[in-house]
Amino acid sequence: MTVNREQDITGVILVGGQSSRMGRDKAFLELDGTTIFERIHAVFRDCFDQVSLVGNRGERFARLGLQVLPDTYPGSALGGIHTGLVHARTPYVFVSSCDIVFPNPEVIRDLCSRRQGADVVVVQKPEGYEPLFALYAKTCLGPMSELLERGDCCAYGYYPQVRTKYVPYEDLSRLDPDARAFLNINTPEEFAAIGGVPWK
Numbered sequence: 221m222t223v224n225r226e227q228d229i230t231g232v233i234l235v236g237g238q239s240s241r242m243g244r245d246k247a248f249l250e251l252d253g254t255t256i257f258e259r260i261h262a263v264f265r266d267c268f269d270q271v272s273l274v275g276n277r278g279e280r281f282a283r284l285g286l287q288v289l290p291d292t293y294p295g296s297a298l299g300g301i302h303t304g305l306v307h308a309r310t311p312y313v314f315v316s317s318c319d320i321v322f323p324n325p326e327v328i329r330d331l332c333s334r335r336q337g338a339d340v341v342v343v344q345k346p347e348g349y350e351p352l353f354a355l356y357a358k359t360c361l362g363p364m365s366e367l368l369e370r371g372d373c374c375a376y377g378y379y380p381q382v383r384t385k386y387v388p389y390e391d392l393s394r395l396d397p398d399a400r401a402f403l404n405i406n407t408p409e410e411f412a413a414i415g416g417v418p419w420k
Contacts, residue, residue, distance in 0.1 A: 226332055229312040231264035232304030233257075234352065236275025236291055245280065246405060247318040251416050256405075260316055263323040267332075268314065272307060274300045296373035297352055302364045305356060317352040317404060321414060324401035327392055331355055339382035343402070345389045350402050351375040357382075 235247055235257070247257035264271045273281060278288035289307050293299030297317070304313045312335060314328060334341045335355055342354040352375065363378035392401070405411050 225267060225269045226314075226329075227269050228310050229268055229314050229332055229335075229355070230304070230308040230310045231268035231271040232301070232308070232313045232315045233260055233264060233271065233273050233318050234275060234297060234300040234304075234315065235273050235277055235281065235288060235318045236294075236300055247280070249405075249411060249416060251321065251414065256321055257318050260318060260320050260323045263325050263328070264314075264316070267325055267328050270308075270310065272304055272313075274303045274307075293368045293373075296368075296375075298364060298373045298375045298377075299368060301351075301356060301375065302361065302368060305358055305361050305364070308358070312355055312357050314355045315352060319404040319406075320353060320401075321403050321405060322398075322400040324396055326395045327401045330392060330395060331387065334385055334387065337383065338385040340379060340384040342376070342379070342384065342386060343389055343392065344386040345402075349376050349379075349386075353402055 248255050261271070273286055273288040274291065275288055276291055276294055278290065281288050289303055291299045292303045292306060301315050304315060314332060316323065331341050331343070332355055335357070339357040339359045340354065343350040360378065360382055363381045367374065367377050405414065
């Protein structure tokens with residue numbers, strides 16, 4: 221069955237993290253023979269007509285034949301989201317970090333379907349928001365820029381200034397029965413816990 225891709229949303233994958241706690245690049249860790257980056261990239265190509273990579277590690281992805289947009293405001297996820305929005309040729313972007321291990325296309329499509337009348341569509345869990353797996357409109361650029369210009373890099377600090385649609389995680393549980401759609405990893409122990417092979 222052919223699934224229509226979103227044409228007014230660009231998929232943006234943030235690839236600028238330093239992976240300091242992991243000790244090696246999380247994006248290129250392999251699980252079941254596929255790198256974590258390849259997992260999210262494949263899902264985004266199925267969901268969106270246009271996919272961009274943002275970060276300051278272009279050389280790591282050049283060997284894959286992929287271009288990486290350098291951060292306009294280096295050093296933060298908010299700067300990466302801002303860069304993705306600036307360069308997007310669409311009115312919206314859907315952003316993901318590159319360490320989402322089990323990206324769920326149905327969750328992505330559900331969140332994108334809620335964009336009418338919203339500048340941000342973000343999942344709200346009991347422990348907080350999921351700003352690095354969320355939808356943003358170009359109308360966010362002004363408030364984002366104001367934060368970045370004054371050195372505030374909070375990825376959700378401007379949410380009260382825009383039309384933010386908060387989606388309770390419970391609303392998505394039917395699409396994510398294993399509660400894995402937002403799972404990311406930061407340490408070798410966390411990687412081993414999901415079946416990754418540790419290294420020496």
